[in-house]
Amino acid sequence: MVETIAVIGAGVIGGAIARCLIKSPDSYRVIATRRRIDRLGELESLGVEVTRDNVEAAKQADLVFICVKPGDITGVLKEIAHEIDGKLVISTAAIISLDFYDTAVSGARFVRTMPNVAAFVGESFTAYSCNGRVTDEDKTVTKRLLDTMGQHQEVEEKYMDAITGLSGSGPAYVAIVIEALMYAGLKVGLPRELSLHSSAQAVLGAAKLILEGELNASQIKDAVTTPGGTTIEGIYQLEDGKLRTALMNAVVAATEKCANIRYNWNNGQ
Numbered sequence: 373m374v375e376t377i378a379v380i381g382a383g384v385i386g387g388a389i390a391r392c393l394i395k396s397p398d399s400y401r402v403i404a405t406r407r408r409i410d411r412l413g414e415l416e417s418l419g420v421e422v423t424r425d426n427v428e429a430a431k432q433a434d435l436v437f438i439c440v441k442p443g444d445i446t447g448v449l450k451e452i453a454h455e456i457d458g459k460l461v462i463s464t465a466a467i468i469s470l471d472f473y474d475t476a477v478s479g480a481r482f483v484r485t486m487p488n489v490a491a492f493v494g495e496s497f498t499a500y501s502c503n504g505r506v507t508d509e510d511k512t513v514t515k516r517l518l519d520t521m522g523q524h525q526e527v528e529e530k531y532m533d534a535i536t537g538l539s540g541s542g543p544a545y546v547a548i549v550i551e552a553l554m555y556a557g558l559k560v561g562l563p564r565e566l567s568l569h570s571s572a573q574a575v576l577g578a579a580k581l582i583l584e585g586e587l588n589a590s591q592i593k594d595a596v597t598t599p600g601g602t603t604i605e606g607i608y609q610l611e612d613g614k615l616r617t618a619l620m621n622a623v624v625a626a627t628e629k630c631a632n633i634r635y636n637w638n639n640g641q
């Protein structure tokens with residue numbers, strides 16, 4: 373049974389994960405680490421234990437999240453190898469393969485995940501892949517922990533770069549869309565708060581219609597677009613501005629960058 377969880381590298385994603393875990397009704401003991409421990413005051417006030425000591429945190433934990441940047445993974449694995457041997461370890465690092473983890477600490481059972489920053493509000497989409505030693509019981513534990521962060525799905529590892537480029541980076545793309553809509557509202561005379569709120573809620577509402585199966589994307593467009601009406605004027609401008617192509621290019625570029633970074637990373641090891 374998992375009672376104590378260490379989060380190694382409590383930055384943006386690790387901090388969000390620690391927050392989700394400590395707020396969970398399952399009452400986990402959560403230990404978060406980073407070197408600049410003074411930045412963990414908010415987590416500490418929520419009940420998370422904070423320390424700079426990765427080894428002690430991993431030693432005390434039944435399960436370890438590793439949330440450092442890809443470039444820091446090798447050093448952290450070397451540091452805590454002995455403490456994670458035989459344990460379930462969940463990494464959030466982009467680009468790093470399960471094969472690499474297996475070679476680094478052959479006795480640990482690794483889950484590779486790709487969450488996103490919406491974990492802060494329990495709305496992440498987290499894809500995950502497991503190494504061969506991860507048991508059915510481990511998967512049950514993993515799902516229970518990922519539940520605290522939002523939605524999740526096990527995927528073949530070959531999809532991880534594409535997931536990184538799509539939903540890992542996705543909140544940034546959508547934030548740009550919301551910001552652009554907010555500025556558009558200003559341009560047509562809306563007060564700033566009203567403009568921001570109505571833009572973000574329009575995105576949330578459209579997403580809910582799709583996720584809850586009420587309307588698919590085409591049906592939403594059809595439902596809003598009347599012949600000779602206002603929406604078609606806006607859609608014409610979006611098509612003219614190649615919004616779709618820009619979003620597709622963004623995901624392709626981010627996905628390809630994963631392979632590029634991995635190539636440089638492998639050759640720097």
Ligand SMILES: NC(=O)c1ccc[n+]([C@@H]2O[C@H](COP(=O)([O-])OP(=O)(O)OC[C@H]3O[C@@H](n4cnc5c(N)ncnc54)[C@H](OP(=O)(O)O)[C@@H]3O)[C@@H](O)[C@H]2O)c1
Pocket residue numbers: 380381382383384385386405406407408409426439440441442444447448464465466486487488489540
């Ligand atoms: N940000 C996202 O939206 C996102 C989404 C999906 C996946 N990811 C993945 O999640 C990982 C973390 O990303 P992030 O954006 O959260 O980065 P981040 O904010 O920089 O967090 C990483 C943290 O690791 C800490 N750290 C570095 N070396 C350490 C060490 N030796 N021991 C303990 N802590 C250490 C750093 O704090 P100190 O310098 O104070 O030690 C930093 O706060 C990355 O591998 C990334 O690929 C990120």
